[in-house]
Amino acid sequence: MTASTVDIALFAAKLGMVFLAILTLAAYLVFAERRVLAWIQDRKGPNRVGPLGLLQPLADLVKLLTKEDFIPAAADKWLFCLAPAMAAIPAILIFSVIPFGKPLTIAGHQVPLLIADLNVGLLFFLALSSIAVYGVAIGGWASNSKYSLLGGIRGLAQLISYELSMGLSLVPVVMLARSFSLTAIVDAQARIPFILYQPLAFIIFLISITAECKRIPFDIPEAEGELVAGFHTEYSGMRFGLFFVGEYINIIVLGGLATTFFLGGWHGPVLAPVIWFGIKTLVFAFFFIWMRGTLPRLRYDQLMHLGWKLLTPLALLNILATGWWLVAAS
Amino acid sequence: MSVFDDIKGIATGFGVTLRHMLRRPVTIQYPEQKRVPYPRFRARIVLTRDPDGDERCVACYLCSAACPVDCISMQAAQRADGRRYAAWFRINFSRCIFCGLCAEACPTLAIQMTPDYEICKRNIMDLVYEKEDLLIDGCGKDSSYNFYKHSGIGVTQPRGAGLEEKPPVDVRSLMP
Ligand code: SF4
Ligand code: SF4
Numbered sequence: 383m384t385a386s387t388v389d390i391a392l393f394a395a396k397l398g399m400v401f402l403a404i405l406t407l408a409a410y411l412v413f414a415e416r417r418v419l420a421w422i423q424d425r426k427g428p429n430r431v432g433p434l435g436l437l438q439p440l441a442d443l444v445k446l447l448t449k450e451d452f453i454p455a456a457a458d459k460w461l462f463c464l465a466p467a468m469a470a471i472p473a474i475l476i477f478s479v480i481p482f483g484k485p486l487t488i489a490g491h492q493v494p495l496l497i498a499d500l501n502v503g504l505l506f507f508l509a510l511s512s513i514a515v516y517g518v519a520i521g522g523w524a525s526n527s528k529y530s531l532l533g534g535i536r537g538l539a540q541l542i543s544y545e546l547s548m549g550l551s552l553v554p555v556v557m558l559a560r561s562f563s564l565t566a567i568v569d570a571q572a573r574i575p576f577i578l579y580q581p582l583a584f585i586i587f588l589i590s591i592t593a594e595c596k597r598i599p600f601d602i603p604e605a606e607g608e609l610v611a612g613f614h615t616e617y618s619g620m621r622f623g624l625f626f627v628g629e630y631i632n633i634i635v636l637g638g639l640a641t642t643f644f645l646g647g648w649h650g651p652v653l654a655p656v657i658w659f660g661i662k663t664l665v666f667a668f669f670f671i672w673m674r675g676t677l678p679r680l681r682y683d684q685l686m687h688l689g690w691k692l693l694t695p696l697a698l699l700n701i702l703a704t705g706w707w708l709v710a711a712s
Numbered sequence: 713m714s715v716f717d718d719i720k721g722i723a724t725g726f727g728v729t730l731r732h733m734l735r736r737p738v739t740i741q742y743p744e745q746k747r748v749p750y751p752r753f754r755a756r757i758v759l760t761r762d763p764d765g766d767e768r769c770v771a772c773y774l775c776s777a778a779c780p781v782d783c784i785s786m787q788a789a790q791r792a793d794g795r796r797y798a799a800w801f802r803i804n805f806s807r808c809i810f811c812g813l814c815a816e817a818c819p820t821l822a823i824q825m826t827p828d829y830e831i832c833k834r835n836i837m838d839l840v841y842e843k844e845d846l847l848i849d850g851c852g853k854d855s856s857y858n859f860y861k862h863s864g865i866g867v868t869q870p871r872g873a874g875l876e877e878k879p880p881v882d883v884r885s886l887m888p
Contacts, residue, residue, distance in 0.1 A: 422729045426739040676729040677722070 392493055400497060404477060408630040409439035415630075415671045422675035449619040454526055457616065461524035466614075466621045469517025470628030472510040473635055479503035480638045481565050483648050483656040495648075495656065496565065503564040504556065507639060508549055511594055514632070515541045518596075518603055518613045521625070525616035533612025536682055537603035540593055543689030544600075548590035550697035551583045554704040555643050568647030575646035582700050584644045586693050591640060593685065595632040597670055599677040600685060607679070637666030753827035754812045757803055759843065760824055760852035767847065768822035768859060771798040775814035775823050783807040784814060794867040795860070801843040806836050820859035824852040 413428065413435070420427030429435035453462055480503075483495035500506050515537055522534020556562060558579060559570035570576075577584045593600040604612035614625045641647060641662040650658030680688070740747055749755070762768045771788035789799040814823050833839050851857075860868040861875045872879035 418733065421733045421735075421737065424732055424735055424738045426737045426741070672726065672729060672733075675733075676725045 404631055407634055408627050411630045411667055413438050418671045419675050446620050446623040451619040454616050456526040458524040461520050465517050465521030466624035469514055470624045472514040473628050473631040476507050476510050476635045479506050479564050480642055481568050482659045499565050502562045504562045522613035527616050529609045529615045530613050533603045533609050537613060540602055543686045544590045544593035547586055547689055547693035547697050551586035553701045554580050554583045557704050564642050568642055571646035572649055577644040586697050591636040595636055598674040599680050602682045633667050633670055637663040640666055749827040754810045754825040755829035756826050756831050758824055758826055758848045759822050759846045762858040767797050768820045769798050770796040770820055774817040778813045778817035781807045781809055803841050806839040821854050821857050
């Protein structure tokens with residue numbers, strides 16, 4: 383066997399494992415969310431399927447697969463079928479640039495624990511996160527339903543409100559790490575995580591990624607109280623499931639990104655790096671669930687107000703302050 | 713400042729939800745865990761008998777009239793001694809809302825509510841209870857009450873033998 387075949391085999395194994403891990407984690411995040419929300423509301427949550435209800439995701443999967451796959455008569459069939467994939471795939475793709483552990487050495491081969499070490503990893507993330515909203519917008523448009531359309535439009539309006547502050551809140555990180563590569567950003571936090579230098583940028587990023595994964599208090603495109611289910615009103619069966627799982631993959635990926643940018647990635651004492659990465663990511667996931675159980679939904683003008691008039695100027699000021707501080711320090 | 717008030721408000725909310733997360737759930741896991749209802753819980757309806765073992769119901773239709781969803785029906789009949797009874801008596805539990813108005817209306821304490829709340833059926837027709845299904849052998853909540861001892865003059869006992877009755881007076885003997 384030549385060296386390159388071993389490399390390819392290792393890469394394929396890594397790819398498969400990451401894919402499997404993310405999908406399983408996303409499925410169990412749905413379960414965890416239902417349990418935690420139940421606890422918040424003094425209930426028990428799903429605990430019937432298997433021990434402690436741990437097989438619930440499987441039951442959900444069977445249910446979704448056996449539901450009728452309904453396409454409205456007046457819908458644009460191609461786009462309608464395409465939209466769920468467009469929502470879920472970018473979310474999975476983003477994970478390819480996140481380093482989730484220290485590089486391993488297996489049989490003399492250096493295996494970096496990330497899929498692709500892009501030198502513009504951060505830009506890759508920003509680009510893909512903008513593409514993900516096409517799934518929402520197209521899904522809303524193609525369904526040929528008022529509620530879906532409103533949801534899709536709200537999704538777009540939401541995107542332009544938070545995307546800017548999200549990008550700007552990452553500029554100080556790039557300034558500190560002097561690189562767009564996520565590996566370099568993690569390496570730059572070997573001693574001190576960036577959250578200590580950049581608490582403001584962290585908070586802005588946290589608020590922005592909540593809007594990015596369309597969760598309460600920013601679940602405006604879904605807004606089940608106003609829009610039935612927003613952009614995925616007309617979806618059923620596994621197509622709906624794809625939107626749904628995409629949302630949870632998004633939570634994991636964005637939690638991983640927040641870990642990478644601000645909490646020092648896989649760096650941590652005692653425990654294995656991969657475990658540290660997992661813990662930090664799940665803390666974010668828990669926080670998202672906790673937030674869902676706590677906060678009410680914002681109106682979309684309030685979201686725009688928050689994004690344009692508060693977060694964006696603050697992020698800009700933060701960049702200026704960081705630049706000034708870096709110059710003064712050097 | 714209002715921003716700090718806002719942040720404080722949000723933080724308080726997170727505190728409240730965290731506290732509830734750690735609290736014991738109030739859920740009762742029904743088929744395994746059953747709550748014991750209070751004795752006066754209003755569920756499955758029964759027809760009781762008086763202390764002498766006779767049916768209490770006199771088929772007066774008052775319960776049927778009081779029922780807001782019209783789920784009680786019956787046919788009155790009369791025994792040779794003049795005592796009334798229901799030839800048939802039917803409660804449709806698929807319509808009953810367990811309001812208890814029938815039990816309140818009943819002058820003979822015949823119709824009573826019991827705390828047995830587990831009367832779900834697969835087949836809705838099984839929820840139509842006939843008199844045989846409703847009639848129990850006991851007195852229910854009041855073990856001493858017997859309508860005919862207080863009322864129903866001359867039906868089950870000679871005149872004047874009732875509890876609040878005085879013996880009849882021969883009016884011709886009432887001289888000024
Ligand atoms: S409990 Fe209410 S609804 Fe049920 S039979 Fe009696 S009066 Fe009718
Ligand atoms: S159950 Fe009571 S109220 Fe109903 S018919 Fe019989 S005596 Fe009358």
